[in-house]
Amino acid sequence: MAQKPSIPKGTRDFNAEDVAKRSYIMETIKQQFQVFGFQPIETPSFENSDTLMGKYGEEGDRLIFKILNSGEFLKKISDEDYNSRSERLLTPKISEKALRYDLTVPFARYVVQHQNDIEFPFKRYQIQPVWRADRPQKGRFREFFQCDADVVGSKSLFQEVEFVQLYDAVFSALQLHGVTIKINNRKILSGIAEVIGAQDKLIDFTVALDKLDKIGEENVKEEMRSKDISEDGIEKLQPLFTLKGDFGAQIESLKSILSTSEIGLKGIEELEFINTAISSLELKTANLQLDVTLARGLNYYTGAIFEVSAPEGVKMGSIGGGGRYDDLTGIFGLKNMSGVGISFGLDRIYLVLEELGLFPDTITASTKVLFINFGDQEALYSLQAVTKLRRAQIKAELFPDAAVSGKQMKKQMNYANKRQIPFVVIMGEEELKSEVFSVKNMSSGEQHKLNFDELLALLK
């Protein structure tokens, strides 16, 4: 194969720096998940197709990566089926497994399958890759990590409160100050739909409302009209477009808008509970904001809806989201299991930290010292020192090939330079005899002769 190899579109190779930065974000999230009492689980990369298909709508089914059955996968197919030449008909017959599309459905499957071994409420976190056959775009990949925390088995609103705190804790730990945690409630949206007489058009109406920021009031109204929402209804919405003030003030306005809707008032009550608790607990660096236009996940969220946006001035879609789904495990036959959870958008958080220069320098630090190799005898002596340094957990390396010319020695110095190794030890014949190490500081250029203990102290 002379052709230069490549990887499938929408996938990525990660070099050492990428891995270090991504690990830093994931480890920070993981640490806070644990502090909040969440326990890790991991599920297989592929599930039985039955488990995944039909759970994400028609679009989702199409975007799920299917795995071809092994061996004689055409053998059991009837002539009639084969001759249909229909992808729709044949796919489930030649493919019985599929790559995980998200972490929520596998989690629901896990809970039902292991329900007898789980203590409820079950607080789990999961950080694993998922795969989607989406058209790749800037910032959208076919393989990407999800970082989810969910609780299943309790309807308590204290969980929503804790998830707001969890977002605050993670972004504070990442030094990403000033993120906005937007919150809404499916019940508010249902209440509004009820009040304007558009209960049967909840999705149409919220999809339009959700665009308020982007297309403005008049265009939103136009879209609603095009979806047959009455002028009278749109009139009743007017106060929504001018909802102002802080969380409390907005709640008061909503109370009057939704005064005739039982479900709407229930939504208000829930939001008030969360806001009151958060006010008394105080967030470290994030802001909690009510956003009645927030309408994500309406196919499954039944209560709170969350979305996190980057600090002002950073152009980026949401960097996290989540919500309450009252019947998480019903799809697998376990009823009445309310769940609530949030997710962190690793790739976008990465871009934000990069843009703001928030990755600590220390996380990409690799090898601390390189020993130049002048031949087998010097190298073996050097490796004795390297071994002692490593046993003290200092990242140390010996250049594997001997430098038998000045040019080759220069090559080794260049190698240290390009790898950003801060110290180089020159261990030649002379040093070997006098049992000292000539240590060069690669940024200052200074060179000193040290004994081993001094070297160890310098590198520690």
Place this chain on the structure above:
Amino acid sequence: MAQKPSIPKGTRDFNAEDVAKRSYIMETIKQQFQVFGFQPIETPSFENSDTLMGKYGEEGDRLIFKILNSGEFLKKISDEDYNSRSERLLTPKISEKALRYDLTVPFARYVVQHQNDIEFPFKRYQIQPVWRADRPQKGRFREFFQCDADVVGSKSLFQEVEFVQLYDAVFSALQLHGVTIKINNRKILSGIAEVIGAQDKLIDFTVALDKLDKIGEENVKEEMRSKDISEDGIEKLQPLFTLKGDFGAQIESLKSILSTSEIGLKGIEELEFINTAISSLELKTANLQLDVTLARGLNYYTGAIFEVSAPEGVKMGSIGGGGRYDDLTGIFGLKNMSGVGISFGLDRIYLVLEELGLFPDTITASTKVLFINFGDQEALYSLQAVTKLRRAQIKAELFPDAAVSGKQMKKQMNYANKRQIPFVVIMGEEELKSEVFSVKNMSSGEQHKLNFDELLALLK
């Protein structure tokens, strides 16, 4: 779906304890990889089929999981091809991507693709899952992690020396003392084949020799005869069957057996170099042993061959292996790149640590304290304390639902018990008034009233 859900055969769910124990092993390996100067990379879970197919032999090709093309995958297939109904013919046309089968081929692809951004010698580690459509058995899975470290771009034997040290460092850090690092050299095997006139039967002869431990001398000879290895040749092998003594003594015997084979003597020289260096550097807890019957990976290894076995008394196959391959990247068009690497068998190491009770208790420790919930007011007060504890990085939880009866309170205590949470805080009306925390030690049953600072001190 009323049927209880399940996962594909050969795959596994991991609960919190599994994840913690597996992470402990992987983190320990990763730490030593870094100390030895290896840098992490990650590659996509699936590669273009071209990249993988034909790299692992016919059996390997069969065991690679193929991903079905998305959308109208039958559209471009000619009627003639379709009517052939041949899996062999149709597979590459309906599937252009495949799940990674190991980490070595993706690494070779990575090196060639990114050769201009890499400083050679390139020391990389990679810890990621791989997938094989193998028949699942005890200890053999269809999805499992590989933990690999390789160096590419140098032929120096100091690398073999360092890999022996790396095995020693990892198993010492895991407190798994007394593992045996077996070493052989492909050149020794080639030399023996040459001496007995069976150059064209290297694989037959080594496969037979490899069984010496299991089936004994006579049966090995019988198998060799059945593969048409001459009586004269088998006669010349006799000293191999009785090879005795330490590394040095065995080397001396080999020198006389292989005195007429140039390649054999080269192999001896390499082994001697490694043994001399390791003797002078001293291993912490592992043993290095010469094993001329060791014959893994002969399709690609060209120099050193490594295999690690668990301490004596533990019945387990190899827990690690590796070797030198002189032309790692040639398959992708980059010639003359010698590589050498080793791998750690995560699942088997797990079983060994479990059997010997070597997992530290601390790694599975989850939440430290649970606050019982007596109602919204008490819960909010509790959550203030929980928040402060969490900000001090103490794993703390509030039970989300209020206990409005003695029975419900007992349920919360049971929850703490089953989750093995060591402390419970009872924060009722009385405690709220007097601003103290009643803390119960769940193992001793003792209960004390503490103020917040005392609570913090207790839990730290």
